[in-house]
Amino acid sequence: MAVNVENLGTLERRLSMSVPVQDVDRQVDDRLKKMARDVKMPGFRPGKVPLKLVVQQYGPQIRSEVLGDAVQKAFTDAVKEANLKVAGYPKIEKKDGATDAPAFEFSATFEVYPEVKVGDVAGMKVERPLLEVDDAAVDRTIEILRKQRQTYVASSNAARTAQEGDRLTIDFEGKIGGEGFQGGKAAGFVFVLGEKRMLPEFEANAAGLKAGESKSFELKFPDDYHGKDVAGKNATFTLEVKKLEEPKLPALDGDFAKQLGVADGDVARMRTDVRANVEREVKKRVEGRMKAQALQVLLDAAPMELPKSLVQMEHQRLVEQAVAELQQRGLKIEQLPFDPQAFEDSAKRRVALGLIINELKVKEKLNPKPAEVRALIEAESESYEHPAEVVKWFYMQPQRLSEMESLALESNVVRWVLSKARVEDKAVPFDELMGGNA
Numbered sequence: 001m002a003v004n005v006e007n008l009g010t011l012e013r014r015l016s017m018s019v020p021v022q023d024v025d026r027q028v029d030d031r032l033k034k035m036a037r038d039v040k041m042p043g044f045r046p047g048k049v050p051l052k053l054v055v056q057q058y059g060p061q062i063r064s065e066v067l068g069d070a071v072q073k074a075f076t077d078a079v080k081e082a083n084l085k086v087a088g089y090p091k092i093e094k095k096d097g098a099t100d101a102p103a104f105e106f107s108a109t110f111e112v113y114p115e116v117k118v119g120d121v122a123g124m125k126v127e128r129p130l131l132e133v134d135d136a137a138v139d140r141t142i143e144i145l146r147k148q149r150q151t152y153v154a155s156s157n158a159a160r161t162a163q164e165g166d167r168l169t170i171d172f173e174g175k176i177g178g179e180g181f182q183g184g185k186a187a188g189f190v191f192v193l194g195e196k197r198m199l200p201e202f203e204a205n206a207a208g209l210k211a212g213e214s215k216s217f218e219l220k221f222p223d224d225y226h227g228k229d230v231a232g233k234n235a236t237f238t239l240e241v242k243k244l245e246e247p248k249l250p251a252l253d254g255d256f257a258k259q260l261g262v263a264d265g266d267v268a269r270m271r272t273d274v275r276a277n278v279e280r281e282v283k284k285r286v287e288g289r290m291k292a293q294a295l296q297v298l299l300d301a302a303p304m305e306l307p308k309s310l311v312q313m314e315h316q317r318l319v320e321q322a323v324a325e326l327q328q329r330g331l332k333i334e335q336l337p338f339d340p341q342a343f344e345d346s347a348k349r350r351v352a353l354g355l356i357i358n359e360l361k362v363k364e365k366l367n368p369k370p371a372e373v374r375a376l377i378e379a380e381s382e383s384y385e386h387p388a389e390v391v392k393w394f395y396m397q398p399q400r401l402s403e404m405e406s407l408a409l410e411s412n413v414v415r416w417v418l419s420k421a422r423v424e425d426k427a428v429p430f431d432e433l434m435g436g437n438a
Contacts, residue, residue: 004016005078005082005084008109010114010305011087011111011112011113011114011305011307012109012110012111013084013109013110013111013112014107014108014109015075015078015079015090015107015108015109015110016105016106016107017071017074017075017078017105017106017107017108018103018104018105018106019067019070019071019074019103019104019106020102020103021101021102021103021104022102023070024063024066024067024070024104027066027070028059028062028063028066031062031065031066032051032054032055032058032059032062033051035054035058035062036049036051036054039054039058041053041057067104070104071092071104071106071108074106075090075092075108084112085112085113086110086111086112086113087110087111087112087113087307087309087310088110088111088307088309088310088312088313089110089309090108090109090110091108091109091110092106092107092108093106093107093108093109094106095107110309111307111308111309111310112307113307113355114304114305114306114307114355115304116302116304116355116356116358116359117302117304118298118301118302118356118359118360118363119301119302120301121297121298121301121417121420121421122420122421122422123422124297124300124301124421124422125421125422125423125424126290126293126294126297126417126418126421126422126423126424127289127290127293127423127424127425127426128286128290128423128424128425128426129285129286129289129290129426129427129428129433130425130426130427130428131282131286131427131428131429131430131433133275133278133279133282136430137278137430138271138274138275138278140430140431141274141277141278142252142271142274145260145274146249146250146252146256147247147249149249149250149256149259150247150248150249150250151247151248151250152166152167152245152246152247152248153245153246153248154243154244154245155211155244155245155246158210158211159210160210160244160246161207161208161209161210162193162206162207162208162209162210162241162244163193163207163208164193164194164207165192165193165194165246165247166192166193166244166245166246166247167190167191167192167193167244167245167246167247168190168191168192168193168206168241168243168244168245169188169189169190169241169242169243169244169245170186170189170190170191170206170239170240170241170242171186171187171188171189171239171240171242172185172186172189172237172238172239172240173185173237173238173239174219174235174236174237175235175236175237176230176233176234176235176236181229181230181235182227182229183227184230184235188242193206193207199219199221199222201217201219201220202219202237205217205219205237205239206239206241209241209244210241210244211241211242211243211244212240212241212242213240213241214238214239214240214241215238215239215240216236216237216238217236217237218234218235218236218237219234219235219236219237220232220233220234220235221233221234221235252267253265253267254266254267256270257269257270260273260274261273277383280382280383281434282433282434285433285434286433289433290414290418290423291410291411291414294413294414294417294418294421295353295414295417297417297421298353298356298357298360298413298417299349299352299353299356302352302356302359304352304355306348306351306352306355307351310351311344311347311348311351312347314347314350314351315340315343315344315347318343318346318347318350319340319343322343357409357410357413360413360416361409361413364416366409366412366413366416367409367412368405368408368409368411368412372408372411372412373401373404373405373408374391376404376407376408376411377391377394377395377404378391380394380404381394
């Protein structure tokens with residue numbers, strides 16, 4: 001077997017191979033003879049089928065299998081000999097040649113892993129958010145929890161007009177050029193002003209109306225609206241408010257405490273539990289922000305060309321994951337502004353970080369110890385009612401355990417970055433860190 005490796009670019013390679021016809025023929029004959037001992041055909045007893053018939057029936061398939069195995073072995077041996085780390089899958093093509101040539105000629109085009117060089121991260125800055133969980137933060141969180149459990153009641157004020165936070169039940173109809181369109185008409189439609197389920201212009205025209213009032217107005221659909229039939233077009237809408245309901249927050253009492261899991265309804269204990277949960281969430285948010293910055297430091301410190309094949313594979317995985325999540329929620333892709341290309345940057349980032357982390361794992365000996373994985377699993381299980389059972393569940397699920405091992409490795413890498421980089425503390429407001437949600 002003769003091999004030859006060509007450089008087609010920074011990462012792309014082409015490997016030329018030849019597999020002797022004589023070797024293939026010999027292996028094909030051996031397999032067919034072995035098959036003839038047990039093969040079954042109508043009119044013949046097992047093991048008594050003439051070899052000629054076996055060759056006619058199975059010869060092409062066996063030859064294809066033998067040739068495929070020989071090419072794969074030749075490729076594997078060649079990349080091993082040349083000490084090449086193949087990224088993704090090779091594209092193998094048969095070269096044209098004379099039918100009586102002594103060897104089958106093939107080429108394999110593939111990419112190799114890039115050399116990862118992590119530069120000096122000592123001069124790079126990482127900001128550590130500072131936030132004290134005080135009584136005001138607890139109060140803010142409790143208000144958010146109350147709002148999440150609010151109900152709606154018919155307004156006792158007949159003169160009340162619709163305002164942000166109110167729940168409206170409406171009938172509406174839209175027309176474009178005097179004609180109705182799909183999705184442009186509904187009766188008894190319910191939505192909350194300010195939740196942005198409807199277009200801003202639609203909500204603006206519904207605001208200020210009383211129960212029983214009607215209104216007509218013009219509206220232009222955005223050019224990038226997910227409904228392509230109406231995108232960029234002007235429509236005339238009429239709407240009538242059938243019912244107007246105002247929000248009602250639950251009282252801050254024992255019943256509310258019980259809703260939050262305090263069995264005896266003790267409001268003071270509820271506040272203690274809320275504070276503990278907020279402190280845990282703040283710690284998680286701070287670590288998340290620092291982790292994101294540390295990983296960005298690595299990306300900035302280790303620029304590299306990425307194997308297209310790995311990016312494509314990761315891109316496909318992210319798309320399939322997103323589609324599966326939407327389907328689990330009962331949504332259809334064709335009804336959403338779903339753009340697979342939106343995952344391109346995430347795929348590149350994940351591939352680059354994977355290469356960098358694997359390099360640091362070896363170079364800096366950052367592979368996580370079992371105790372580190374255990375600590376991460378226990379921390380993840382703290383928010384559940386029965387943490388010990390959750391810990392057991394992780395260790396009984398190989399895939400989940402592998403995910404936690406990867407997270408533990410990532411945590412070690414982040415700690416390594418933070419030990420090298422310049423970490424500066426920065427006070428942040430509660431809503432900024434928590435994103436408006438506790």
